[in-house]
Amino acid sequence: MKKLVVLVLFIMATSLVSAAVSSEYYGESPKIIVSLANQDPDPVEPGKIVEVSFKMDNQGTLANNVVFDIEPEYPFSLLPGEAKTKILGTLGTSQNGERTVFVKYKLKVDQNAVDGSHEIKVRYKTENFDLWNMLEDLIIKVQSKDAILSVEKYTTTPEVVAPGSKAKLMIGLRNHASSILKDVKITLDLGKSGDEQTPFAPVGSTNEKVISVVDAQGYIPLEFSLMADPDAKSKVYKVPLKMQYSDIINKNYSKTLIIAVVVGAEPDISVYIDSTKVYTAGKTGEVTVKIVNKGLTDVKFLNVNLDKADGYKVLSPYEVYLGNIDSDDYETADFKLGIDKTSKGKTILPLTIEYKDANNADYKKKVNLELPIYTSxxxxxxxxxxxxxxxxxxxxxxxxxxxxxxxxxxxxxxxx
Known part of the structure; x- marks a missing residue:
């Protein structure tokens, strides 16, 4: 019986010693929590410098000889002269009020860094612990100042849209940001632009295109099918293009650009002799030339020149300026001619006609008109x-x- 009591007392004593040892080595110890307290600026632009501040908060026992180390990876790098490892000394406890310390670093962000949240790795260790405590999931935000979506180019096919005809408008969008752009909406405002109404209507689809995502530095082609009104005037029309989109941090953007669509058609000019008062060789009389604009567009600055040739003499000015001729209209030019006595059958009148269309494109037309010459x-x-x-x-x-x-x-x- 005595032996049994002694054995029980021995076991109890051993357990108390073991508990004491466990408490000393595995019970109370430093409990350090590290967080990213601040980044300045927030977010930081690619190619710029950011100052990051890490907060170390000790919620356990006294921590001696605390060492903090940063492991920067792309797109971050330490500035020249900036120490990678910092010795912090003793980190107190909640009882003495010195349990929190801030560790600051200045980092350079690579010029080609992609917009978004980038992880920065840090670690620390304390006295009596040879292993580093590696910390991850600490985030530094990188964001270009403005996420720019631009119209890199646009074309219409054909380049000049005839009234009443169809055309394809191709618009190429470029994402200049280093991150994706999302919820992109492109709208052609085919209503009123300034003081005028745009003479276009969408064909086969609406005047709006939606793109879910445009990759970083990506290019997206869009195509609109349009038809010009049959009575549209020949001129350059300004069409507002509205762009709406969001960046990776859900910042919204909206802007309106102007694109130009040219309406016009090649002038259709007919030239013929309207009347004459000279019919026989050796006589003098006036010849009237009619110029008819049969095209869809007006013509401007029209000039008629009767070139020199055999068979006649020009007794009036060689050149007649007629100016503007509207679509479905005409003008006349009069020339006084003396027909040579040797002329027989007909005399050729070579004319050079120069003019511009409504969009100031230059045209030159040469025609040979036959003036009949009869015997008496x-x-x-x-x-x-x-x-x-x-x-x-x-x-x-x-x-x-x-x-x-x-x-x-x-x-x-x-x-x-």
Missing amino acids: SEAKRLGLVEGNGKIKWIIVVIVIVGGFFGYRMWRKKHRK
């Missing part, structure tokens, strides 16, 4: 000229004189 007998037979006028007057005079003398003789006879 042909002209009389066709009723283009009258017969010999002298004979007609002689007959008239003879009739008058004969009548006069006949009347006198009649009076004398009756007086007797």
